[in-house]
Amino acid sequence: MRKEDITENLNRVGERIVTSCAACGRDPESVTLLAVSKTRPAADLRCAFEAGQRHFGENYLQEALEKQAELTDLDIIWHFIGPLQSNKTRAVAEHFHWMHSVDRLKIAQRLSAQRPEGMEPLNLCLQVNIDREESKSGVAPDEVGALAEAVAQLPNLRLRGLMAIPAPREAADAQAQPFRALADLLRQLREQLPGQPLDTLSMGMSSDMETAIACGATTVRIGTDIFGRRD
Numbered sequence: 001m002r003k004e005d006i007t008e009n010l011n012r013v014g015e016r017i018v019t020s021c022a023a024c025g026r027d028p029e030s031v032t033l034l035a036v037s038k039t040r041p042a043a044d045l046r047c048a049f050e051a052g053q054r055h056f057g058e059n060y061l062q063e064a065l066e067k068q069a070e071l072t073d074l075d076i077i078w079h080f081i082g083p084l085q086s087n088k089t090r091a092v093a094e095h096f097h098w099m100h101s102v103d104r105l106k107i108a109q110r111l112s113a114q115r116p117e118g119m120e121p122l123n124l125c126l127q128v129n130i131d132r133e134e135s136k137s138g139v140a141p142d143e144v145g146a147l148a149e150a151v152a153q154l155p156n157l158r159l160r161g162l163m164a165i166p167a168p169r170e171a172a173d174a175q176a177q178p179f180r181a182l183a184d185l186l187r188q189l190r191e192q193l194p195g196q197p198l199d200t201l202s203m204g205m206s207s208d209m210e211t212a213i214a215c216g217a218t219t220v221r222i223g224t225d226i227f228g229r230r231d
């Protein structure tokens with residue numbers, strides 16, 4: 001039963017991506033669906049994998065490591081998307097392909113130093129506090145350039161782009177504003193750092209995915225609409 005629900009949900013989300021891309025003249029292949037599986041058991045991830053899903057996003061390190069240990073037989077691309085204390089960087093450097101939530105240099109330095117030899121560089125996005133909210137993590141928009149410049153020097157990382165979790169708005173046109181601001185910041189970074197593979201805008205969740213895609217999202221992070229509501 002769970003398998004059928006997850007498969008159907010994944011199909012629906014896939015259709016929404018196709019429809020949103022058609023509406024703004026984008027190639028659906030240009031949008032990666034990241035299944036956000038925090039709080040979900042490993043069995044749910046396995047169902048999604050069997051339905052064709054490859055990218056999974058986790059927020060809590062210990063929980064993620066436990067699921068990874070149960071799913072070693074699957075070729076999953078693991079993304080870390082939650083807040084990370086600097087004393088926990090090693091496990092991310094060793095066990096993930098992507099890290100979306102870097103907002104200070106110290107974290108990036110440790111990830112680079114702790115990335116094991118022989119592994120591909122860790123793909124990295126800088127998390128931006130795009131609405132300048134008091135209590136939210138993320139680098140301030142006017143400090144992104146300096147942080148990116150420093151991160152780009154680190155050897156075992158690949159600076160891929162920007163991530164944000166904007167404050168929710170009621171109307172789609174209001175919701176578009178922070179997404180456009182993040183897309184503008186990425187454009188500026190590309191000019192500032194022409195040698196970097198800056199191809200990633202990680203933005204859009206279950207409730208605002210369509211708007212994010214219209215504004216240029218290349219990775220949408222979807223939890224609820226794939227796995228159901230979290231408790």
Ligand SMILES: *Cc1c(COP(=O)(O)O)cnc(C)c1O
Nearest residue numbers: 036081205206221222223224225
């Ligand atoms: C939980 C979470 C999501 C998914 O949110 P849904 O509304 O369940 O789709 C996306 N990004 C981050 C960083 C999250 O923590």
